[in-house]
Amino acid sequence: MTYTQPELPYDADALAPVISQDTVDFHYGKHEKAYIDNLNRLIKDTEFEDMDLEDVIRTAKGPLFNNASQAWNHIFYFFSFTPQGSDEPKGELRKAIDRDFGSLDAFKKAFEDAGAGLFGSGWVWLSRDQDGKLLITQESNAGNPMTSGLTPLLTFDVWEHAYYLDYQNRRADALHRLWDIVDWEVIESRY
């Protein structure tokens, strides 16, 4: 199997000014393309070639894990956004947010703080466990909570390449602005 990079469901300039066209072009167009190209090269003629990508992430180590997980993480990240923004989360996900974090605002603050406080490169995640309980976790580098048996719902990329063109060293500002473009209908559908 050869992985192909899906086209984004919005134009490259559509998320500006939260995420500029330059950042989408470099981050999705070049960084993500490189992860997918590396993934294809690393699985070729191996036991991983016809394995589901999620299973590759759960079982591979080293460069294959890094590129497989980064390939998956970036699609998950970029497909969480909508140029128009969206209404607040509703339904079962909203109930779980209020139950596990107290309020939507308290959840957003905790999520931003976890992302801003992650040392070096990585991702901050909202996931659910098998009982539907929500957890915020920090993962370094290519890390993904699937490897801990959790179901990912939302992630913000805190690698510098995700925000440096637009926000330079102001990671906390970059994360705070992302709420304006999160598509909560997509996040709800993952719960």
Ligand code: MN
């Ligand atoms: Mn990235």
